[in-house]
Amino acid sequence: MKVFKKASVVLILFLLSFVISAEESPKTEDSGESCCGGADRKENIQTQEEEDDDVVVEEEPDVPVAPPRTPYKASEEDTVEKKQRENRKIISTFKELNDPDGKRFNSMQLIPQGTFTMGTDEMITRDGEGPARQVTLDEFYMDTYEVSNLEFAHFVKETGYVTEAEKFTTSFVLENLISKEELAKITQAVASSPWWLPVVGADWLHPAGPDTTIKGLLNHPVLHASWNDAVKFCEWAGKRLPTEAEWEKAARGGLQNRLFPWGNKEYPKGQHMVNIWQGKFPETNTAEDGFAATCPVDAFPPNKYGLYNTVGNVWEWVSDWYTVQHDPNPAKNPKGPPTGQVKVKKGGSYMCHKDFCYRYRSAARSENSADSSSSNLGFRCAANKLPEYLKKATTQEHSEL
Ligand SMILES: [Ca+2]
Numbered sequence: 001m002k003v004f005k006k007a008s009v010v011l012i013l014f015l016l017s018f019v020i021s022a023e024e025s026p027k028t029e030d031s032g033e034s035c036c037g038g039a040d041r042k043e044n045i046q047t048q049e050e051e052d053d054d055v056v057v058e059e060e061p062d063v064p065v066a067p068p069r070t071p072y073k074a075s076e077e078d079t080v081e082k083k084q085r086e087n088r089k090i091i092s093t094f095k096e097l098n099d100p101d102g103k104r105f106n107s108m109q110l111i112p113q114g115t116f117t118m119g120t121d122e123m124i125t126r127d128g129e130g131p132a133r134q135v136t137l138d139e140f141y142m143d144t145y146e147v148s149n150l151e152f153a154h155f156v157k158e159t160g161y162v163t164e165a166e167k168f169t170t171s172f173v174l175e176n177l178i179s180k181e182e183l184a185k186i187t188q189a190v191a192s193s194p195w196w197l198p199v200v201g202a203d204w205l206h207p208a209g210p211d212t213t214i215k216g217l218l219n220h221p222v223l224h225a226s227w228n229d230a231v232k233f234c235e236w237a238g239k240r241l242p243t244e245a246e247w248e249k250a251a252r253g254g255l256q257n258r259l260f261p262w263g264n265k266e267y268p269k270g271q272h273m274v275n276i277w278q279g280k281f282p283e284t285n286t287a288e289d290g291f292a293a294t295c296p297v298d299a300f301p302p303n304k305y306g307l308y309n310t311v312g313n314v315w316e317w318v319s320d321w322y323t324v325q326h327d328p329n330p331a332k333n334p335k336g337p338p339t340g341q342v343k344v345k346k347g348g349s350y351m352c353h354k355d356f357c358y359r360y361r362s363a364a365r366s367e368n369s370a371d372s373s374s375s376n377l378g379f380r381c382a383a384n385k386l387p388e389y390l391k392k393a394t395t396q397e398h399s400e401l
């Protein structure tokens with residue numbers, strides 16, 4: 001009965017959203033490609049509905065509510081040790097790890113101190129993109145690229161770190177990427193977003209399931225890293241996750257009140273500037289931008305701060321807890337709410353399309369629980385000071401620009 005009741009509510013909201021979107025700017029389109037939290041996520045959505053009537057009216061019909069994680073099948077210690085052995089074996093086959101120049105793929109760019117307009121009043125208000133507000137930040141450094149599989153492999157090689165997806169034994173993968181053999185084994189699905197499937201054995205080394213590999217994808221962004229995993233990686237690298245304000249300022253590249261890191265035109269001079277979805281999601285992916293799934297972290301032109309793929313390719317974790325309520329007053333170095341249930345992610349992914357997930361914009365945002373992971377979610381790190389080991393590389397890169 002519960003399911004039918006929920007289905008009716010969803011249907012009503014779906015019809016309502018058509019009525020509303022027909023009257024509003026076409027830019028406030030529905031979305032729902034974000035994925036996949038634990039049980040916390042559902043509770044969080046309910047809390048928001050109780051707190052803010054506007055959120056109920058605008059709630060998208062296809063909010064993905066993922067089932068709880070699969071419990072551990074073995075003791076954690078056994079699982080971790082087994083995974084460490086398996087991972088060491090796989091990583092030892094990556095020749096790129098022995099390349100001295102490839103040891104740490106990422107460089108960092110200095111983001112100057114100053115004030116910028118964070119958020120927007122004109123787009124997806126239910127996500128808490130507004131109000132547009134003045135935010136002042138001290139200078140900081142931001143990773144040039146999304147964290148790559150190669151970097152993550154170095155981290156795992158040095159530390160033996162086992163990700164949450166590996167411990168939980170499952171992660172969410174876009175259905176189109178899963179092999180027929182693996183599809184046949186899956187019995188669970190997320191009713192509200194059936195294109196997301198929990199795949200046993202999907203993790204950063206097996207991005208689309210246990211029969212897939214990151215060989216040949218070492219310069220692509222690492223996938224299936226939870227927020228907790230991302231924090232550990234950044235600590236290892238002598239960095240930290242950016243705040244949402246830092247991420248957004250960095251993505252805007254010094255431009256004020258623009259939709260995208262490069263300006264307001266989605267296709268300037270007809271050029272693809274970002275890895276998103278072309279075609280009708282989720283049935284057709286024409287990959288006109290050159291990529292059906294992730295692209296290399298250095299594909300597409302950088303923004304004016306020298307950052308690549310901030311929007312599109314993969315969503316990126318930031319440190320803030322998620323809220324849709326923001327103080328409209330000017331703020332200095334804001335860090336988001338002190339507590340919360342889910343974390344903010346920024347930038348949209350290769351699964352975003354204007355008609356479905358218009359979130360490959362600088363102000364756009366979404367959320368997931370800190371232990372969740374999926375095949376379109378990654379991160380990049382920030383730092384107050386440039387780590388010593390990067391000083392030479394970054395100086396060289398600047399002189400080449
Ligand atoms: Ca694409």
Ligand SMILES: [Ca+2]
Nearest residue numbers: 309310312314
């Ligand atoms: Ca990105």
